[in-house]
Amino acid sequence: MNKIPNRQAICNVLLEKAKEDKDIMVLCSDSRGSASLAPFAEAFPDQFVETGIAEQNLVSISAGLAKCGKKPFAASPACFLSTRSYEQAKIDVAYSNTNVTLIGISGGISYGALGMSHHSAQDIAAMSAIPNMRVYLPSDRHQTKCLIEALLQDEKPAYVRVGRNPVEDVYSEENCPFQMDKANILTEGKDIAIVACGEMVRPALDAAKILEEKGVHATVVDMYCVKPLDTETLLKAVEGVSAVITVEEHAPFGGLGSMVSQVVGAKCPKEVINMALPDAPVITGTSREVFDYYGLNAEGIAAKAMELM
Amino acid sequence: MIMENLKAKAFDLRKDVVNMIMEGKGGHIGGDMSVMEILMSLYFCQMNVTPENQDSPDRDRFVLSKGHSVEAYYAVLAAKGFLDIQDVIKKFSKFGSSYIGHPNNKLPGIEMNSGSLGHGLPVCVGMALAGKKDHRDYRVYTVMGDGELAEGSVWEGFMAGHQYKLDNLCAVIDRNRLQISGNTEDVMGHDDLGERIRSFGWHVIEVKNGNDIDALNKAFEEAKTVKGQPTAIIADTTKGYGSAVMENKANWHHKVPTQEEYQQIMADFEARKEAALNE
Incomplete structure (x- = not known):
């Protein structure tokens, strides 16, 4: 089991790159610990800015x-970053077109039993609705590394959401195909397409294995680039399959499922089932317990796929 | 440009503002009039920013936090050579125009988009911090309205400016004491505003006549000498300054003059201009 959460992968890249690039800045809102950025603050105090609890x-x-x-990277819990400072993201970052990378840490329901105040199940919808804001949910530590390295190469606004806990690798150090704004097709199957983002990609991949054993062949897409959505790869993935399942750690409205439905509905209409969190405060529990309860795990995804066959 | 001419020029720029608002059929006229001398002092006497050096990393930075006073800003930017005033008047607020009713940083001379209040000061904290990190000597200025001070984010900016000892940062408050609903003190009072900002660790300069360019220049010069802390200049201004038709009237926050009012306002500006020239 991998022990490195995606947030730590971000810190590792920034620690490495900041040695050469004095313009890289990290900003935290009393969140350096939870963002795994304390080592950066220690190593590069001149490139670190603490704003206190003021998103x-x-x-x-x-x-x-x-x-x-x-080149600022502003890291704060996704729940606060994406809503408390939404207008600053809209006007000062996206509308004014400043080179800011917003890092939403402990995204989705990472904070588990801390409740709805600490969940960010609206951030994809909110951030995606802002013109000139890109939205990325990397699936594992390797892809997170590639994404942050790529973001350092451009000068455009972006919102990146990562979770709190380590996730099982989807890729490996040696094998992590990455192209900016291009989704990855992880498995190819003719029966059903499963499109996932962020930390739902690993369970989607595991679901494909379960389905394979049942004789159902699934295509799995890692749509880490939720906005701009890679429609070309999406349409290629859904071509020929009988149905599409989207899986996301987000509210059922305005997220990956909505966006995939828009594209599939317009270009090659077929059934799209959106697996997401409910439109309600989620049940109390650890994120694992909550995912299991709502079927947002390999077994749940596979079961949903079987229903559609 | 000599100071006496600037005082007179303020009324010519006010005419540009009113013409813009007549053409565009909308605009925040009252605040445009109160902020005019603050902008003129900054752009004509204080800041090192011109169309020629606007991309220099050493230029002084300005953010109009009270973005609704954009008409005055356009007039000053045009007089400084960034914009063509006839083009602005012709296209302001018209379909497809770049001259939006709030600052648009796709236009030359404008650093940041604004319009929602409470953004300018925190953004300027970032700009001033970057100057400190890079050991550059530029100064950073923002102008806020007094009604704007009810936004909590302003006070986050005051805290951070003090925390990071940003003596290259100067925030001006256009203290005209009126906002859209009426008197600022009735809407959300500031009590002793100077004391309030001082308690956040800022050096505070109170300018009794904030529509007097000489007095403003003196305050800006003092701010440059302050070390280890940022400066706030509270400029007591008159909303609608320049014509008795508008002065100190809350309902002129956002209003288009009638033809009759227009004639009177322009005549008042001309009279004030003459008085300034004969001073």
């Missing part, structure tokens, strides 16, 4: 730094 300030200060040539 609006976090994002606006990042925009100001970016406007003066810095």
